[in-house]
Amino acid sequence: MARSTFPRDRFDDLPDSTGRVGAHRAERPRTRGWIVFLWAAIATLVLIIVGIFGSLVASGRISLGADDAPVPTVSAEPTEAVVVDTSYSVVVLNGTGQDGLAATVRDQIVAAGWAGDTVETGDSDSTDFAQTTIYYLRDGDEAAARGLAQTIGGAEVAQSDFLQPTDDPNTPDDESAVKRLVVVIGLDRAAGATPSATAQ
Known part of the structure:
Protein backbone atom coordinates (compact mmCIF):
# COMPACT_ATOMS: atom_id res chain seq x y z
CA MET A 1 0.00 0.00 0.00
CA ALA A 2 1.37 3.36 -1.03
CA ARG A 3 2.13 5.86 1.67
CA SER A 4 0.09 9.03 1.80
CA THR A 5 1.78 12.06 0.43
CA PHE A 6 -0.36 14.45 2.45
CA PRO A 7 1.42 16.47 5.12
CA ARG A 8 0.94 15.28 8.71
CA ASP A 9 -1.47 17.03 11.01
CA ARG A 10 -2.72 16.73 14.61
CA PHE A 11 -5.06 13.88 13.80
CA ASP A 12 -2.17 11.65 12.77
CA ASP A 13 -0.91 11.64 16.40
CA LEU A 14 -4.10 10.26 18.05
CA PRO A 15 -3.54 7.13 20.16
CA ASP A 16 -4.89 3.83 18.88
CA SER A 17 -6.49 2.88 22.24
CA THR A 18 -9.95 4.20 21.34
CA GLY A 19 -10.38 1.48 18.73
CA ARG A 20 -12.46 3.81 16.56
CA VAL A 21 -11.75 4.93 13.06
CA GLY A 22 -13.82 7.60 11.34
CA ALA A 23 -16.82 9.59 12.55
CA HIS A 24 -19.13 8.09 15.19
CA ARG A 25 -22.26 9.40 16.95
CA ALA A 26 -22.57 9.01 20.69
CA GLU A 27 -25.41 6.82 21.95
CA ARG A 28 -28.38 8.66 23.46
CA PRO A 29 -28.82 7.99 27.17
CA ALA A 66 -55.33 40.58 56.09
CA ASP A 67 -56.83 44.04 55.61
CA ASP A 68 -59.29 42.64 53.10
CA ALA A 69 -60.77 40.17 55.59
CA PRO A 70 -64.40 40.96 56.37
CA VAL A 71 -64.98 42.41 59.81
CA PRO A 72 -67.98 40.86 61.58
CA THR A 73 -70.56 43.42 62.55
CA VAL A 74 -73.31 43.11 65.11
CA SER A 75 -76.53 44.72 64.02
CA ALA A 76 -79.07 45.52 66.67
CA GLU A 77 -82.51 44.13 65.96
CA PRO A 78 -85.17 46.79 65.67
CA THR A 79 -87.24 47.05 68.83
CA GLU A 80 -90.78 48.29 69.20
CA ALA A 81 -91.28 51.71 70.77
CA VAL A 82 -92.21 51.66 74.44
CA VAL A 83 -93.88 54.66 76.07
CA VAL A 84 -95.36 54.83 79.55
CA ASP A 85 -98.29 57.21 78.96
CA THR A 86 -100.46 57.82 82.04
CA SER A 87 -102.96 59.82 79.99
CA TYR A 88 -104.62 56.55 78.94
CA SER A 89 -107.45 55.14 80.99
CA VAL A 90 -107.02 51.48 81.83
CA VAL A 91 -109.53 48.68 82.31
CA VAL A 92 -108.19 45.60 84.14
CA LEU A 93 -110.20 42.40 83.78
CA ASN A 94 -109.57 39.16 85.62
CA GLY A 95 -109.65 36.34 83.04
CA THR A 96 -109.00 33.64 85.66
CA GLY A 97 -110.94 32.06 88.48
CA GLN A 98 -108.49 33.38 91.09
CA ASP A 99 -109.80 36.29 93.15
CA GLY A 100 -107.85 39.48 93.72
CA LEU A 101 -105.66 39.47 90.58
CA ALA A 102 -107.37 42.51 89.02
CA ALA A 103 -106.89 44.54 92.21
CA THR A 104 -103.21 43.53 92.42
CA VAL A 105 -102.53 44.61 88.84
CA ARG A 106 -104.49 47.84 89.38
CA ASP A 107 -102.26 48.68 92.35
CA GLN A 108 -99.18 48.17 90.16
CA ILE A 109 -100.56 50.53 87.54
CA VAL A 110 -101.50 53.24 90.03
CA ALA A 111 -98.10 52.97 91.68
CA ALA A 112 -96.52 53.61 88.27
CA GLY A 113 -98.22 57.02 87.99
CA TRP A 114 -101.79 56.50 86.78
CA ALA A 115 -104.54 58.32 88.63
CA GLY A 116 -106.70 55.98 90.71
CA ASP A 117 -109.93 57.08 89.06
CA THR A 118 -108.56 56.24 85.57
CA VAL A 119 -107.92 52.56 86.34
CA GLU A 120 -111.02 50.33 86.58
CA THR A 121 -111.24 46.65 87.45
CA GLY A 122 -113.69 43.87 86.69
CA ASP A 123 -114.08 40.23 85.74
CA SER A 124 -113.82 38.83 82.24
CA ASP A 125 -116.55 36.61 80.79
CA SER A 126 -113.96 33.83 80.74
CA THR A 127 -112.13 32.27 83.67
CA ASP A 128 -109.56 30.39 81.59
CA PHE A 129 -107.92 33.15 79.56
CA ALA A 130 -104.49 31.82 78.66
CA GLN A 131 -102.01 34.71 78.35
CA THR A 132 -102.18 38.15 79.97
CA THR A 133 -102.81 40.55 77.08
CA ILE A 134 -103.14 44.30 76.67
CA TYR A 135 -105.50 45.44 73.92
CA TYR A 136 -105.20 48.80 72.17
CA LEU A 137 -107.40 50.40 69.50
CA ARG A 138 -105.34 52.55 67.13
CA ASP A 139 -101.90 52.05 65.58
CA GLY A 140 -100.65 55.04 67.55
CA ASP A 141 -101.65 53.36 70.82
CA GLU A 142 -99.24 50.43 70.46
CA ALA A 143 -96.27 52.17 72.11
CA ALA A 144 -98.43 53.03 75.15
CA ALA A 145 -99.72 49.44 75.31
CA ARG A 146 -96.13 48.14 75.35
CA GLY A 147 -95.28 50.66 78.05
CA LEU A 148 -98.17 49.39 80.18
CA ALA A 149 -97.07 45.79 79.56
CA GLN A 150 -93.63 46.70 80.83
CA THR A 151 -95.18 48.40 83.85
CA ILE A 152 -97.07 45.31 84.99
CA GLY A 153 -94.09 43.02 84.43
CA GLY A 154 -94.73 41.74 80.92
CA ALA A 155 -97.75 40.86 78.80
CA GLU A 156 -98.81 40.21 75.22
CA VAL A 157 -99.95 43.21 73.17
CA ALA A 158 -102.70 43.03 70.54
CA GLN A 159 -104.76 45.48 68.51
CA SER A 160 -108.51 45.13 69.01
CA ASP A 161 -111.65 47.16 69.62
CA PHE A 162 -112.41 44.98 72.65
CA LEU A 163 -114.13 47.17 75.31
CA GLN A 164 -113.06 50.32 73.51
CA PRO A 165 -115.33 53.39 73.56
CA THR A 166 -117.29 54.12 70.40
CA ASP A 167 -115.90 57.28 68.77
CA ASP A 168 -117.30 59.40 66.02
CA PRO A 169 -116.56 57.42 62.83
CA ASN A 170 -115.66 60.64 61.05
CA THR A 171 -112.77 61.33 63.45
CA PRO A 172 -111.42 57.95 64.59
CA ASP A 173 -107.91 59.30 65.18
CA ASP A 174 -108.88 62.57 66.85
CA GLU A 175 -106.62 63.35 69.79
CA SER A 176 -109.68 64.36 71.79
CA ALA A 177 -111.06 60.82 71.58
CA VAL A 178 -110.93 58.68 74.71
CA LYS A 179 -107.67 56.74 74.93
CA ARG A 180 -108.10 53.40 76.62
CA LEU A 181 -106.04 50.29 77.19
CA VAL A 182 -107.65 47.03 78.26
CA VAL A 183 -105.71 44.50 80.34
CA VAL A 184 -107.05 40.95 80.49
CA ILE A 185 -105.22 38.93 83.14
CA GLY A 186 -104.51 35.37 82.04
CA LEU A 187 -103.75 32.07 83.70
CA ASP A 188 -100.04 32.78 83.31
CA ARG A 189 -100.44 35.01 86.40
CA ALA A 190 -102.71 32.69 88.35
CA ALA A 191 -101.21 30.32 90.89
CA GLY A 192 -101.70 26.63 90.03
CA ALA A 193 -103.89 27.30 86.98
CA THR A 194 -103.46 25.66 83.56
CA PRO A 195 -104.00 27.82 80.44
CA SER A 196 -106.59 26.26 78.14
CA ALA A 197 -108.20 28.99 76.01
CA THR A 198 -108.36 32.64 75.11
CA ALA A 199 -111.45 34.75 75.53
CA GLN A 200 -112.82 38.13 74.77
Whole structure:
Protein backbone atom coordinates (compact mmCIF):
# COMPACT_ATOMS: atom_id res chain seq x y z
CA MET A 1 0.00 0.00 0.00
CA ALA A 2 1.37 3.36 -1.03
CA ARG A 3 2.13 5.86 1.67
CA SER A 4 0.09 9.03 1.80
CA THR A 5 1.78 12.06 0.43
CA PHE A 6 -0.36 14.45 2.45
CA PRO A 7 1.42 16.47 5.12
CA ARG A 8 0.94 15.28 8.71
CA ASP A 9 -1.47 17.03 11.01
CA ARG A 10 -2.72 16.73 14.61
CA PHE A 11 -5.06 13.88 13.80
CA ASP A 12 -2.17 11.65 12.77
CA ASP A 13 -0.91 11.64 16.40
CA LEU A 14 -4.10 10.26 18.05
CA PRO A 15 -3.54 7.13 20.16
CA ASP A 16 -4.89 3.83 18.88
CA SER A 17 -6.49 2.88 22.24
CA THR A 18 -9.95 4.20 21.34
CA GLY A 19 -10.38 1.48 18.73
CA ARG A 20 -12.46 3.81 16.56
CA VAL A 21 -11.75 4.93 13.06
CA GLY A 22 -13.82 7.60 11.34
CA ALA A 23 -16.82 9.59 12.55
CA HIS A 24 -19.13 8.09 15.19
CA ARG A 25 -22.26 9.40 16.95
CA ALA A 26 -22.57 9.01 20.69
CA GLU A 27 -25.41 6.82 21.95
CA ARG A 28 -28.38 8.66 23.46
CA PRO A 29 -28.82 7.99 27.17
CA ARG A 30 -31.95 5.96 27.80
CA THR A 31 -33.05 8.05 30.82
CA ARG A 32 -33.31 11.32 28.91
CA GLY A 33 -36.88 10.65 27.73
CA TRP A 34 -38.09 10.07 31.27
CA ILE A 35 -36.51 13.32 32.42
CA VAL A 36 -38.37 15.27 29.74
CA PHE A 37 -41.64 13.53 30.69
CA LEU A 38 -41.06 14.29 34.38
CA TRP A 39 -40.42 17.98 33.76
CA ALA A 40 -43.53 18.19 31.55
CA ALA A 41 -45.65 16.57 34.29
CA ILE A 42 -44.29 18.97 36.93
CA ALA A 43 -44.96 21.98 34.70
CA THR A 44 -48.53 20.78 34.05
CA LEU A 45 -49.15 20.30 37.78
CA VAL A 46 -47.81 23.78 38.58
CA LEU A 47 -50.02 25.35 35.91
CA ILE A 48 -53.09 23.56 37.29
CA ILE A 49 -52.35 24.72 40.85
CA VAL A 50 -51.76 28.31 39.71
CA GLY A 51 -54.99 28.24 37.71
CA ILE A 52 -57.06 26.99 40.65
CA PHE A 53 -55.50 29.51 43.03
CA GLY A 54 -56.06 32.35 40.56
CA SER A 55 -59.71 31.44 40.10
CA LEU A 56 -60.25 31.33 43.89
CA VAL A 57 -58.66 34.77 44.28
CA ALA A 58 -60.72 36.18 41.40
CA SER A 59 -63.95 34.82 42.88
CA GLY A 60 -63.13 36.30 46.30
CA ARG A 61 -62.93 32.97 48.15
CA ILE A 62 -59.31 33.65 49.08
CA SER A 63 -58.05 36.99 50.32
CA LEU A 64 -54.39 37.83 49.80
CA GLY A 65 -54.26 40.54 52.46
CA ALA A 66 -55.33 40.58 56.09
CA ASP A 67 -56.83 44.04 55.61
CA ASP A 68 -59.29 42.64 53.10
CA ALA A 69 -60.77 40.17 55.59
CA PRO A 70 -64.40 40.96 56.37
CA VAL A 71 -64.98 42.41 59.81
CA PRO A 72 -67.98 40.86 61.58
CA THR A 73 -70.56 43.42 62.55
CA VAL A 74 -73.31 43.11 65.11
CA SER A 75 -76.53 44.72 64.02
CA ALA A 76 -79.07 45.52 66.67
CA GLU A 77 -82.51 44.13 65.96
CA PRO A 78 -85.17 46.79 65.67
CA THR A 79 -87.24 47.05 68.83
CA GLU A 80 -90.78 48.29 69.20
CA ALA A 81 -91.28 51.71 70.77
CA VAL A 82 -92.21 51.66 74.44
CA VAL A 83 -93.88 54.66 76.07
CA VAL A 84 -95.36 54.83 79.55
CA ASP A 85 -98.29 57.21 78.96
CA THR A 86 -100.46 57.82 82.04
CA SER A 87 -102.96 59.82 79.99
CA TYR A 88 -104.62 56.55 78.94
CA SER A 89 -107.45 55.14 80.99
CA VAL A 90 -107.02 51.48 81.83
CA VAL A 91 -109.53 48.68 82.31
CA VAL A 92 -108.19 45.60 84.14
CA LEU A 93 -110.20 42.40 83.78
CA ASN A 94 -109.57 39.16 85.62
CA GLY A 95 -109.65 36.34 83.04
CA THR A 96 -109.00 33.64 85.66
CA GLY A 97 -110.94 32.06 88.48
CA GLN A 98 -108.49 33.38 91.09
CA ASP A 99 -109.80 36.29 93.15
CA GLY A 100 -107.85 39.48 93.72
CA LEU A 101 -105.66 39.47 90.58
CA ALA A 102 -107.37 42.51 89.02
CA ALA A 103 -106.89 44.54 92.21
CA THR A 104 -103.21 43.53 92.42
CA VAL A 105 -102.53 44.61 88.84
CA ARG A 106 -104.49 47.84 89.38
CA ASP A 107 -102.26 48.68 92.35
CA GLN A 108 -99.18 48.17 90.16
CA ILE A 109 -100.56 50.53 87.54
CA VAL A 110 -101.50 53.24 90.03
CA ALA A 111 -98.10 52.97 91.68
CA ALA A 112 -96.52 53.61 88.27
CA GLY A 113 -98.22 57.02 87.99
CA TRP A 114 -101.79 56.50 86.78
CA ALA A 115 -104.54 58.32 88.63
CA GLY A 116 -106.70 55.98 90.71
CA ASP A 117 -109.93 57.08 89.06
CA THR A 118 -108.56 56.24 85.57
CA VAL A 119 -107.92 52.56 86.34
CA GLU A 120 -111.02 50.33 86.58
CA THR A 121 -111.24 46.65 87.45
CA GLY A 122 -113.69 43.87 86.69
CA ASP A 123 -114.08 40.23 85.74
CA SER A 124 -113.82 38.83 82.24
CA ASP A 125 -116.55 36.61 80.79
CA SER A 126 -113.96 33.83 80.74
CA THR A 127 -112.13 32.27 83.67
CA ASP A 128 -109.56 30.39 81.59
CA PHE A 129 -107.92 33.15 79.56
CA ALA A 130 -104.49 31.82 78.66
CA GLN A 131 -102.01 34.71 78.35
CA THR A 132 -102.18 38.15 79.97
CA THR A 133 -102.81 40.55 77.08
CA ILE A 134 -103.14 44.30 76.67
CA TYR A 135 -105.50 45.44 73.92
CA TYR A 136 -105.20 48.80 72.17
CA LEU A 137 -107.40 50.40 69.50
CA ARG A 138 -105.34 52.55 67.13
CA ASP A 139 -101.90 52.05 65.58
CA GLY A 140 -100.65 55.04 67.55
CA ASP A 141 -101.65 53.36 70.82
CA GLU A 142 -99.24 50.43 70.46
CA ALA A 143 -96.27 52.17 72.11
CA ALA A 144 -98.43 53.03 75.15
CA ALA A 145 -99.72 49.44 75.31
CA ARG A 146 -96.13 48.14 75.35
CA GLY A 147 -95.28 50.66 78.05
CA LEU A 148 -98.17 49.39 80.18
CA ALA A 149 -97.07 45.79 79.56
CA GLN A 150 -93.63 46.70 80.83
CA THR A 151 -95.18 48.40 83.85
CA ILE A 152 -97.07 45.31 84.99
CA GLY A 153 -94.09 43.02 84.43
CA GLY A 154 -94.73 41.74 80.92
CA ALA A 155 -97.75 40.86 78.80
CA GLU A 156 -98.81 40.21 75.22
CA VAL A 157 -99.95 43.21 73.17
CA ALA A 158 -102.70 43.03 70.54
CA GLN A 159 -104.76 45.48 68.51
CA SER A 160 -108.51 45.13 69.01
CA ASP A 161 -111.65 47.16 69.62
CA PHE A 162 -112.41 44.98 72.65
CA LEU A 163 -114.13 47.17 75.31
CA GLN A 164 -113.06 50.32 73.51
CA PRO A 165 -115.33 53.39 73.56
CA THR A 166 -117.29 54.12 70.40
CA ASP A 167 -115.90 57.28 68.77
CA ASP A 168 -117.30 59.40 66.02
CA PRO A 169 -116.56 57.42 62.83
CA ASN A 170 -115.66 60.64 61.05
CA THR A 171 -112.77 61.33 63.45
CA PRO A 172 -111.42 57.95 64.59
CA ASP A 173 -107.91 59.30 65.18
CA ASP A 174 -108.88 62.57 66.85
CA GLU A 175 -106.62 63.35 69.79
CA SER A 176 -109.68 64.36 71.79
CA ALA A 177 -111.06 60.82 71.58
CA VAL A 178 -110.93 58.68 74.71
CA LYS A 179 -107.67 56.74 74.93
CA ARG A 180 -108.10 53.40 76.62
CA LEU A 181 -106.04 50.29 77.19
CA VAL A 182 -107.65 47.03 78.26
CA VAL A 183 -105.71 44.50 80.34
CA VAL A 184 -107.05 40.95 80.49
CA ILE A 185 -105.22 38.93 83.14
CA GLY A 186 -104.51 35.37 82.04
CA LEU A 187 -103.75 32.07 83.70
CA ASP A 188 -100.04 32.78 83.31
CA ARG A 189 -100.44 35.01 86.40
CA ALA A 190 -102.71 32.69 88.35
CA ALA A 191 -101.21 30.32 90.89
CA GLY A 192 -101.70 26.63 90.03
CA ALA A 193 -103.89 27.30 86.98
CA THR A 194 -103.46 25.66 83.56
CA PRO A 195 -104.00 27.82 80.44
CA SER A 196 -106.59 26.26 78.14
CA ALA A 197 -108.20 28.99 76.01
CA THR A 198 -108.36 32.64 75.11
CA ALA A 199 -111.45 34.75 75.53
CA GLN A 200 -112.82 38.13 74.77
